[in-house]
Amino acid sequence: MSVDRATVHRIARLARIAITEEEAARLETELSGILDWVAQLDELDTSNVEPMTRVMPMTLKKREDEVTDGYCADAILKNAPKVDDQYFVVPKIVE
Amino acid sequence: MTKLTDLTIAEAREGLRTKSFSAEDLAQAHLDAIEAANAAINAFVLPTPERAVAMAKESDARLRKGEGGALEGIPLGIKDLFCTKGVRTTACSHILDGFTPTYESTVSANLWAEGAVMLGKLNNDEFAMGSSNETSFYGAVANPWRRNGSDATLVPGGSSGGSSAAVAARLCMGATATDTGGSIRQPAAITGTVGIKPTYGRCSRWGIVAFASSLDQAGPIARTVRDAAILLRVMASHDAKDTTSVDAPVPDYEAAVGAGVKGLVVGIPAEYRVEGLAPEIDAMWQKGVEWLKAAGAEIREVSLPHTKYALPSYYIVAPAEASSNLARYDGVRYGLREAGSDVLSMYENTREAGFGAEVKRRILIGTYVLSAGYYDAYYLKAQKVRTLIKHDFDAAFANVDVILTPTTPGPAFALGEKSGDPVEMYLNDIFTVTVNMAGLPGMSVPAGLSSEGTPLGLQLIGKPFDEETLFRTARVIEEAAGPLAKPQDWWSKAA
DSSP: OOOOHHHHHHHHHHTTOOOOHHHHHHHHHHHHHHHHHHGGGGGSOOTTOOOOOOSSOOOOOOOOSOOOSOOOHHHHHTTOSSEETTEEOOSOOOO | OOOGGGOOHHHHHHHHHTTSSOHHHHHHHHHHHHHHHHHHHOOEEEEOHHHHHHHHHHHHHHHHTTOOOTTTTOEEEEETTBOBTTBOOOTTOGGGTTOOOSSOOHHHHHHHHTTOEEEEEEOOSGGGOOSSSTTOTTOOOOOSOOOTTOOOOBOOOSSSHHHHHHHHTTSSSEEEEEESSSTTHHHHHHHTOEEEEOOTTSSOOTTBOOSOTTTOEEEEEESSHHHHHHHHHHHOOOOTTOTTSOOSOOOOHHHHTTOOOTTOEEEEEGGGSOTTOOHHHHHHHHHHHHHHHHTTOEEEEEOOTTGGGHHHHHHHHHHHHHHHHGGGOSSSSSSOOOOOSSHHHHHHHHHHHHSOHHHHHHHHHHHHHHSTTTTIIIIIHHHHHHHHHHHHHHHHHTTOSEEEEESSSSSOOBTTSSSSOHHHHHGGGTTTHHHHHHTOOEEEEEEEEOTTSOEEEEEEEESTTOHHHHHHHHHHHHHHHOOOOOOOOOSOOOO
16 A cells, blocks of 8 residues: 555644645555555454454443532643633634 | 652552652652652642642641542642642643633542542643654643653653653653653653553543543553552552543453463554554564563464554544534633634634644634534544454454553654654654554563663554453563663753
């Protein structure tokens, strides 16, 4: 499975990572190499195999639907690069 | 008298109890060692000397009153993947610049509750993605071990390379680490230390920077099997904040150390005898077999036919989960922000500047395999392969109690030696990654030195939640291998 340059740009856009043309060229080779290598899984017939979801059978615990945490806006905002009052600030989205 | 930094955790615990030295003496000895070594080793990305001294003084106060927890006064290093309240935590990525958590990871909180002392934060591969610690934003870490007659810098393994190097160089008595594909066991093996990745669910993942959530597990790196047992008992717990953590009592692992292997059946998987396996690795493995046999274990061949598919399926599952987990680094809530003309270009510029090459590569692979139309062909397929791998182990464990393999395909390699080709670097995890895919516990224990004079490790793989058998078996190997020589101190600058 090889990846072409346009696909590299498309997935970089999906991943929200700006890449230069030079990086795209390198990634084209590297990603193709990795995908070629993982293609050996095609040798396995998995049509009747369930995907693995956990190591041991275990039921997820339930608890009362009640507030257990919160009222800590200052702690949440503490590491933000830009805040105004109790808001995260981002570049203008709506004109 | 033995230098305080050469003591094991078990010995230090005794020395503190009998008041041969204070917790402050012990912390200071390690802080001095870090001060002298860190320029050369680069194991600590953030030493926390003031906090260490303050915590040690509190430990001394408790010890004077005859109180104290299981790790009272024991100085430890914490991998930078663990969130530590009020102490910078970056996962060694530029994108988390200056991030100072307002909360503490469950694993580290468990350690502090039992009296452990924090020496600082340890280097690792960026977001734990790597096998050599070369992808860290804070630079590579030097393995304290060197090849005979050479002063070339060797890597300490990865991703927990700061943890393994710091423990091997006597800069801390033990360290926390995490393992997604071998990141505890591979660095332990090539630095001559002991590392255990417990069963998935044994330690809480809460407050640990997420890489691949279905594979990540925390565990300790230490200098002896007993010390690893002491640490894991405290690190492991059920935690309501991690729904995948298991609600089962934590055994006294230390009690299992010394129980011997008489009557145990040890499996040797034929598929691990891979083509091109270095003769000295094979010889070391054979030696391990002989040691266990001599101690009363029965040896049985087992077959794990899907072994060769573990690494390629891992390189679908891990990047897919990483691309999803790392979507949160968007320049809005924490860490780095690079300006952009609109919100989208702000995201793109931030992520371009903030992530290193290996992390970007994995995010892109993960994004690709999860993109529309490919989910079934890649992620679902890989999760099905995991079931096949798990079935191999279930079948093997119907006949054996524990499995013995080499930990790594070779000894420590030099800086830059394998960083050119990503797949070549990935092959370092060939023996460890199956264990993560199946969720099983795995442990690396030093078994001797390579022809180059650098350490090699043997890996033990256990049944789910049967870490005790790993500790029993590892102790027998440790005893038979005899005490490993200490790496020659080339790193300390004169005080």
